[in-house]
Amino acid sequence: MNAADIRKTFTDFFASKNHTIVHSAPMVIKNDPTLMFTNAGMNQFKDIFLGNTHAKYPRIANSQKCLRVSGKHNDLEEVGRDTYHHTMFEMLGNWSFGDYFKKEAIEWAWELLTEVYKIDKDRMYVTVFEGDKKDGIPADTDALSFWKTHISEDRILYGSKKDNFWEMGDTGPCGPCSEIHIDIRSAAERKKIDGKILVNKGDPHVIEIWNLVFIEFNRLSDGKLVPLPAKHVDTGMGFERLCMVIQGKKSNYDTDVFQQIISEIAKQSGKKYGDDLKSDIAMRVIADHLRAIAFAIADGQLPSNNKAGYVIRRILRRAVRYGYTFLGFREPFIHELVQVLVKQMGDFFPELKSQQELIRKVIAEEEISFLKTLSTGIQRFENYIESNNGKKIIDGSFVFELFDTFGFPIDLTQLMAKEIWWNVDMTEFNKNMEMQKTRSRQAATVDAEDWIELKPVTETEFVGYDLLSADVVILKYRKVKTKDKEFFQVVFDKTPFYAESGGQIGDSGYFESNGEKFSIDDTKKENNLTIHITKKLPKELTATFKAAVDKEKRLLIENNHTATHLLHSALKQVLGTHVEQKGSLVDDERLRFDFSHFSKMTDEEILKTEQLVNEKIRQNIVLEELRDIPISEAKKMGAMALFGEKYGDHVRVIAFDRKYSIELCGGTHVHATRQIGFFKIVSESAIAAGIRRIEAITADKAEQFISNKLDIIMQLQDILKSPKDIVKSVTQLLEQNSRLQKQIEELQKEKALGLKNELIKKIKKIGNINFLAEQVTLDAVGAKDLAYAMKNDIEDLFLVLAYESEGKPGLSVMISENLVSEKKLDASKIVRELAKEINGGGGGQPFFATAGGKNAEGIEKALNKAVEFLT
RNA sequence: GGGGAAUUAGCUCAGUUGGCUAGAGCGUUUGACUGGCAGUCAAAAGGUCGACGGUUCGAUUCCGUUAUUCUCCA
Numbered sequence: 001m002n003a004a005d006i007r008k009t010f011t012d013f014f015a016s017k018n019h020t021i022v023h024s025a026p027m028v029i030k031n032d033p034t035l036m037f038t039n040a041g042m043n044q045f046k047d048i049f050l051g052n053t054h055a056k057y058p059r060i061a062n063s064q065k066c067l068r069v070s071g072k073h074n075d076l077e078e079v080g081r082d083t084y085h086h087t088m089f090e091m092l093g094n095w096s097f098g099d100y101f102k103k104e105a106i107e108w109a110w111e112l113l114t115e116v117y118k119i120d121k122d123r124m125y126v127t128v129f130e131g132d133k134k135d136g137i138p139a140d141t142d143a144l145s146f147w148k149t150h151i152s153e154d155r156i157l158y159g160s161k162k163d164n165f166w167e168m169g170d171t172g173p174c175g176p177c178s179e180i181h182i183d184i185r186s187a188a189e190r191k192k193i194d195g196k197i198l199v200n201k202g203d204p205h206v207i208e209i210w211n212l213v214f215i216e217f218n219r220l221s222d223g224k225l226v227p228l229p230a231k232h233v234d235t236g237m238g239f240e241r242l243c244m245v246i247q248g249k250k251s252n253y254d255t256d257v258f259q260q261i262i263s264e265i266a267k268q269s270g271k272k273y274g275d276d277l278k279s280d281i282a283m284r285v286i287a288d289h290l291r292a293i294a295f296a297i298a299d300g301q302l303p304s305n306n307k308a309g310y311v312i313r314r315i316l317r318r319a320v321r322y323g324y325t326f327l328g329f330r331e332p333f334i335h336e337l338v339q340v341l342v343k344q345m346g347d348f349f350p351e352l353k354s355q356q357e358l359i360r361k362v363i364a365e366e367e368i369s370f371l372k373t374l375s376t377g378i379q380r381f382e383n384y385i386e387s388n389n390g391k392k393i394i395d396g397s398f399v400f401e402l403f404d405t406f407g408f409p410i411d412l413t414q415l416m417a418k419e420i421w422w423n424v425d426m427t428e429f430n431k432n433m434e435m436q437k438t439r440s441r442q443a444a445t446v447d448a449e450d451w452i453e454l455k456p457v458t459e460t461e462f463v464g465y466d467l468l469s470a471d472v473v474i475l476k477y478r479k480v481k482t483k484d485k486e487f488f489q490v491v492f493d494k495t496p497f498y499a500e501s502g503g504q505i506g507d508s509g510y511f512e513s514n515g516e517k518f519s520i521d522d523t524k525k526e527n528n529l530t531i532h533i534t535k536k537l538p539k540e541l542t543a544t545f546k547a548a549v550d551k552e553k554r555l556l557i558e559n560n561h562t563a564t565h566l567l568h569s570a571l572k573q574v575l576g577t578h579v580e581q582k583g584s585l586v587d588d589e590r591l592r593f594d595f596s597h598f599s600k601m602t603d604e605e606i607l608k609t610e611q612l613v614n615e616k617i618r619q620n621i622v623l624e625e626l627r628d629i630p631i632s633e634a635k636k637m638g639a640m641a642l643f644g645e646k647y648g649d650h651v652r653v654i655a656f657d658r659k660y661s662i663e664l665c666g667g668t669h670v671h672a673t674r675q676i677g678f679f680k681i682v683s684e685s686a687i688a689a690g691i692r693r694i695e696a697i698t699a700d701k702a703e704q705f706i707s708n709k710l711d712i713i714m715q716l717q718d719i720l721k722s723p724k725d726i727v728k729s730v731t732q733l734l735e736q737n738s739r740l741q742k743q744i745e746e747l748q749k750e751k752a753l754g755l756k757n758e759l760i761k762k763i764k765k766i767g768n769i770n771f772l773a774e775q776v777t778l779d780a781v782g783a784k785d786l787a788y789a790m791k792n793d794i795e796d797l798f799l800v801l802a803y804e805s806e807g808k809p810g811l812s813v814m815i816s817e818n819l820v821s822e823k824k825l826d827a828s829k830i831v832r833e834l835a836k837e838i839n840g841g842g843g844g845q846p847f848f849a850t851a852g853g854k855n856a857e858g859i860e861k862a863l864n865k866a867v868e869f870l871t
Numbered sequence: 872g873g874g875g876a877a878u879u880a881g882c883u884c885a886g887u888u889g890g891c892u893a894g895a896g897c898g899u900u901u902g903a904c905u906g907g908c909a910g911u912c913a914a915a916a917g918g919u920c921g922a923c924g925g926u927u928c929g930a931u932u933c934c935g936u937u938a939u940u941c942u943c944c945a
Contacts, residue, residue: 305941373941404943405875433944436874440945443873780929784892810928828890835928842928844890852928 003243003257004348006117007063010092010237013112014061017104019094024349027065027088028301028308036308037067037296041093042213042234048097049173049215049232052459052528055097056650063239064091065295065349069311076318080285083204083251087315088292090239098230102178105212105233106146109180113210117246123183125199126151129165129176130158135225140164140176143214147178155196163200166213166234171221173228177213181206182245209245210237221450253284257344261287264340269327282326289319290337291345297359298351300582302688303366316363317370321409324374332367335360355580358596361690377408381416392421396428403429404436449479454541460530461494464507464668465627469548470496472511474541487521490532496549497532499525503584504561504667507554511547513538520547554668556588559676559698562623562669563613564591565654566679567696569661570612571595574605582691586667589701590682594693601684601692613679616660620674626653631664639664678702756789763794766870769819773800773866775859780810780850787814787848798825800834800866802859809838809856813849813866820846830869837862 001009011021025044029035035043041064047053067088069076079085096105113119126147131139139158147156158164159179167174183195185205198206215232217225243255253262265283266273273283293303296312303313316334323329338360346353384398394417402408410429417424453476463470472492479488492511497520500506506523511532522533538545564586571579575597583594601609626634628650639653639662654669655662670676680702683695697705716726723729755776763772776783783801790799791814799814811834813827820826827849831842840853 310942369941400943401875405877405941407942436944440873440943443945781892788892808928831928840928844929848892849890850928 001117001246003239003255006243006246007090007092007239007348009116010112011061011063013116014059014094014108017059017094017108019059019061020057022060022062024063024065024090026299027067027295028299036311037069038064039066039068040064041066041091041236042095045095045097045234046168047528049168049234050527051457058097058099059095060097061094062092064093065299066091067292067296069315076315079288080281080322083253083284084207084241084244086240086252086288086291088288088295092237092239092242093235094233095235096233098232101231101233102142102212102214103146105214105235106143106150106178109210109212109235110150113180117242119182119245121151123195124151125155125157125181125183125196127157127159127164127179127181127199129178130160132161132165135161137165137176137217137225140178140214143176143178157196157199159200166211166215167219171219173215173232174217174219174225175213175215175231177211179208179212180210182209184245184248184250205250207241209241210235253287258284258287260344261290261337261340264337265323265327268333268336269323269329271327278326282322285322286319286327286334286337289315290334290341293319293334293363294338294341294352294359295349297362298349298355302362302582302691304688313366316366317373317407320367320370321374321412324371325412325415330371332364332371334367335364338363355596357598358690361598362688365688365690373407374412377402377406377412378416380406380408381413385420385422393423393425396425396430397432399424399426399429400432404432451476451478455493457491457529458493459528460492462496462498462530463494464496464498464549465625467496468551468554469546470494471544472547473544477537477541486535488534488537490534490537491529492532492545492547495523495530495532495547497523497530497547498549498554498668499523499530501525502665502667503564503586504557505585505587507549507557509547509549511545513540513543513545553588555670555675556699556701557586558668558670560588560591561586561667562656562673563617563676563679563696563698564593565656565661565663565665565669566613566616566673566676567591567593567609567694568595568663570609570616571597571694573612574609575601590695590697592693592695594687594691596690597692598690600686606681606684610679610681616656617673617676617679619657620672621656621660622672623669624653624655624658625669626655629653634664638662675699678706680705752786752789756786756793759786759790760794766867768796769798769823769870770794770796771798771867771870773802773863775802775804775863778803779805780812780852783810783812784848784850787812790814791816791847798866798870800863802863804856804859807856809840809853809859811835811838811840811842811851811853811862813844815847817847825869830866833869834862834865837865 015021025038027038029038029043038044041062042049044064045055045060048055065088069087076087079087094105094108113124114121128143128147129137129140131137144156164177164179165174166177179200181199183190183198183206185195189205195206200208213234213236215234216228218228219225240252240255240257243257244250244252247255249255252258262273262283265286269279269283271279271283273280293312293316297303301308301312303309303316305313319334320329323333338356342352342356346356352359380402384394388394394413399410399413402413403410414424414426455473455475457475460475472494475491475493477488477490479486497507497509498504500523508519508521508523510517510519511534512518516538518534518536518538520532520534524531524533532547564584568579568581578596578598580596581593582596583592585592629652631651634651634653637653637655637658639651639655651664652666653662654665654667656673677699679696679698681694681696682705683693685693687693696702713726717723720726720729759772759774759776762774763770765771776786778786778801780803783803787799787801791797795816796819797814797816798819799812801812801814803810803812811831813831813834815825815827815830826846828843828846831844831849831851835842835851835853837855837858838851838853839855839858840851842849842851844850
């Protein structure tokens with residue numbers, strides 16, 4: 001069975017058990033501060049388990065794209081070294097939300113594995129929870145007795161809380177779990193050691209294949225467990241592992257999921273997979289990481305310099321690094337593999353296929369930039385070796401700097417050091433690393449107190465589409481302390497405040513009761529919970545409050561959000577249908593829209609886009625809002641969905657003329673487009689390969705922008721005495737100007753020459769030195785110019801110039817270089833001496849120095865004193 | 872969220888106890904050589920030294936704030 005068949009068999013099987021098959025949610029997560037990427041199949045159902053949302057279907061099954069780069073079982077640096085860990089993987093799962101429980105979950109898992117996939121029963125073991133005295137939970141005898149009907153008791157093992165009790169977090173839903181393990185070792189090995197002993201011991205060939213979680217408790221913040229009214233099933237089976245088992249391989253990487261990619265890498269590098277451990281690891285790393293990056297980009301997460309985007313960048317860089325070190329790649333190569341991946345997975349994941357070109361370009365760009373990072377790192381390394389000639393040991397602090405600041409991989413540093421028989425001070429390096437870590441940890445501690453619940457928490461009703469103020473009560477609140485801030489998070493039963501989402505910033509405003517008014521500074525969403533941020537709490541918490549959104553600000557935000565939709569459609573018309581939204585920011589000041597497009601927009605294209613948007617604004621198109629319609633219907637209407645939508649069978653559709661703009665969107669919009677007034681693009685730029693960014697403004701901001709520009713033109717016209725053609729007249733002026741400039745320069749030269757000649761006449765010969773100390777009516781720069789000019793003309797010069805500018809006295813001393821060396825004269829020292837007379841200080845070089853002071857009366861004295869330095 | 876670094880001519884970058892009236896290579900323009908292409912030589916143009924504020928007689932250089940980018944940690 002090939003991988004595609006195995007996947008299909010899974011979904012078909014659960015469909016036959018009355019499960020609804022849903023799509024994989026995007027791998028990139030928005031609106032959850034605790035998670036950047038989907039790391040388990042259950043993520044998209046988290047709200048249901050938390051009780052924030054109701055389940056739409058009682059039974060669900062799917063294959064979910066997941067990404068794991070850190071965590072207790074998975075460290076990015078370990079992926080590829082073994083044969084069964086991955087960054088990106090598919091998790092097959094089935095769920096029950098308050099429907100079936102342990103009996104069916106166990107029965108079906110067993111049926112699917114043994115009867116459908118025909119896996120040898122003799123190789124399987126299962127584990128059940130042994131109970132925990134501290135928590136006061138008994139052993140999972142239910143699971144045990146269900147298992148006994150399928151498998152002999154000596155193949156059932158007890159697991160501790162660590163392995164067999166699943167918790168989502170410190171608090172929240174949790175429960176015992178039951179794992180199915182499989183032994184894929186050879187017969188000879190199995191004879192030597194009983195597979196039972198190796199379960200959960202890290203043997204790569206005795207592995208967990210399916211985890212069945214039975215969610216039946218809720219853990220409170222004091223650590224107590226209470227039974228849940230509705231019990232859920234949450235299962236997860238690693239797709240790649242399953243393929244390995246069914247295809248009779250010893251490594252995930254030997255399955256058809258990876259082999260095509262690996263053989264392409266082998267071809268390009270001229271090495272054979274299986275020949276050498278190090279190059280094998282490199283090929284596995286690259287094959288794995290390619291999948292992670294490609295899917296992340298397809299889901300809308302581009303590599304960038306922070307947060308989720310940086311995680312993606314690092315995964316890619318790790319792949320480049322392995323290719324560079326172990327396979328000898330010196331040129332970008334990973335982007336060439338994209339086509340192989342798309343050929344293989346593009347059918348089941350159409351998002352890969354539709355964005356193939358973008359994925360390729362983005363990866364290529366990133367590869368180039370990392371290869372550059374490597375070469376600057378090598379340069380720095382070589383400079384260090386040269387300037388520490390023969391030291392034979394590289395300072396830990398230097399290695400750390402190379403790593404921490406310039407991103408040069410530590411293992412490359414070690415490799416390069418080894419090649420020239422140098423050592424690296426790793427103790428010092430690790431010390432630096434440890435310091436960095438503790439510093440970060442300290443800064444990251446957000447001290448959130450427990451939620452204080454005033455009323456049972458239900459879903460907060462959002463009324464902000466229709467109302468800007470509402471009577472609300474507080475459901476719960478908590479105090480949060482960060483390093484330099486302290487504030488409260490408040491949850492209402494309903495709210496007109498829009499929580500930051502989909503690029504639109506959160507509303508601000510206030511809530512009040514009994515004449516007491518409290519500002520709401522921001523509104524955020526956490527796990528579907530709308531959180532209002534305020535600095536102060538009312539005394540009477542149980543009162544009914546009037547919660548009101550800052551109306552003006554909201555209107556401006558709506559202008560920009562609707563304009564974003566109009567722009568999106570306009571771009572598709574002007575540039576083509578390949579334009580896809582890649583990011584968006586909407587606030588009360590401006591809108592920022594990132595989209596896929598491969599070349600710089602021309603001035604005409606920008607103009608055309610603006611014209612189209614403004615035309616739509618003038619048409620005063622009325623908002624058509626379909627608040628709760630099935631996603632299938634929305635798609636039929638042609639709504640643009642972004643990065644694939646999260647599961648949920650009802651969505652909100654926003655249309656401004658169905659033929660023009662129709663999008664799935666949760667944001668707030670104007671009632672009719674004329675409110676936007678005017679739309680103006682202020683910049684168009686590149687933010688990544690194949691991605692462009694437009695920044696634009698609307699309404700009074702746009703009006704202001706235009707009137708400022710017009711004002712400049714009016715002023716110009718005024719200044720130029722209203723010519724017919726401003727451009728022509730300015731051009732003429734510029735020409736004239738440069739002509740005059742040259743004349744002035746000549747005149748100034750003449751004048752300076754005059755001044756210079758006048759001064760030259762005053763020069764006194766003292767010994768063989770040409771001495772002059774004079775006051776001039778120049779400023780510091782003029783004096784400097786003059787001094788340099790004099791130096792060029794007069795040999796053996798000793799010149800002191802004094803001047804007064806802006807009421808302050810200044811001195812400049814210029815001494816010919818030959819005098820400096822022959823007579824050991826030092827303008828710097830001299831000027832400091834002279835400056836005493838004007839209550840000042842100064843300095844400079846031996847041949848030229850300046851000083852400034854406060855006492856202009858002293859100028860004459862200073863000039864008189866100058867002659868003393870000649871002897 | 873925290874730490875480090877970078878930002879200098881159209882491009883790639885030099886420029887350390889703060890003072891050499893800011894430099895190089897490539898590119899651009901002009902001129903000469905040549906039948907043309909190309910090339911060689913010569914010359915020129917081009918810089919608010921990211922922005923703002925401070926210290927100083929003087930800041931590209933030191934300090935602070937900010938923007939953008941890079942990078943490591945959480």
